[in-house]
Amino acid sequence: MNKKDLTEIIAERLNISQFNAELIIDRFLRNMIYTLRKNEKISISGFGVFENMRYESKSVVNPRTKEKMLVPAYNKVRFKPGQLFLNKLNEKQR
Numbered sequence: 001m002n003k004k005d006l007t008e009i010i011a012e013r014l015n016i017s018q019f020n021a022e023l024i025i026d027r028f029l030r031n032m033i034y035t036l037r038k039n040e041k042i043s044i045s046g047f048g049v050f051e052n053m054r055y056e057s058k059s060v061v062n063p064r065t066k067e068k069m070l071v072p073a074y075n076k077v078r079f080k081p082g083q084l085f086l087n088k089l090n091e092k093q094r
Contacts (some may be wrong), residue, residue, distance in 0.1 A: 002086060046084035053078050 003025065011021035032050065035042055042050040057073040
């Protein structure tokens with residue numbers, strides 16, 4: 001599923017235009033990014049928790065050339081699924 005598919009599903013289920021559905025998705029994602037950039041967790045009850053993980057710069061060695069390199073600091077998003085999410089994901093298909 002991609003953003004276009006999701007937009008169509010939301011528009012159909014909420015009986016709104018695809019334009020408005022896309023606005024909802026865009027604003028939701030923008031707010032998620034804004035919150036994660038502030039190093040705050042996003043907890044969606046029953047779904048899971050999104051958390052920004054900061055990795056500091058570190059020195060590594062290239063195994064082929066034995067040359068030392070510096071990996072710059074970076075952020076990664078960690079998602080920990082909630083129990084309800086996992087239960088729904090693992091329940092048998094009907």
